[in-house]
Amino acid sequence: SLAKIGVGITGFGVFFILFGILLYFDSVLLAFGNLLFLTGLSFIIGLRRTFSFFFQRHKLKGTSFFLGGVAIVLLRWPLLGMLLETYGFFSLFKGFFPVAFGFLSNSSNIPFLSALFRRLQGTSSMV
Template sequence: MPPGSVFFTDAQKIGVGLTAFGVFFMLLGIVLFFDSGLLAIGNILFLSGITLIIGFTSTIQFFFRRRDKLRGTLAFFVGIFMVFVRWPITGMFVELMGFVNLFGDFFPVVLNFLRRLPVIGTILNLPGISPLMDRLAGGRKLPV
């Protein structure tokens, strides 16, 4: 192994697969008119995949140790619970609000990455779309 190179452990590889299947099942559940069974399976796979990727303690720290993100954590898990008790539309809406609150800090980084892609970047840098995307990402541009 060359120094400085990044390799994934077997657990992290399985975690990536579980996360991908979780996203697939959630999208399939939404397409099939908010099927609560598929959404529940997608939520379980997504959470278990994230746990395998970053580790159990890091997952607990991410969700529960940050005081500023407590509202997002609560909304995310309440949304998952609502999907489990067969309120899929309301549960997914609450879960989405929690997801945005938890991962909202990453949106400017993701937007900057997408602007560098060939086709998507051209679309996102159009005069009518660029200010809208900046406002959605928090109104601040990255210096790079």
């Protein structure tokens, strides 16, 4: 299905972004990774839901930083672009992190990690 293809494309996007970072912020790999990531996200949740996610009123600041960072990377300023993208990413997905930390704390049986994830889950608020 289209969602499975989207997961694969998103995975390749994350791979290219990490590989681009490892190769001292190679702008071509980072740009390709960004485009694959956004394309995969669109395949997973659909174009309309992707658009509505990024352009919600309370997420416009994060969206502008994230998409501005993508544009800066495409203009071959990879370090600045990735810094902007990182800030935008954390701003956009800050409501998702407590859910992810809660899932990881419930699924891990390692005492130190589950305590750490429980603490991280309690510090953020769901927005």
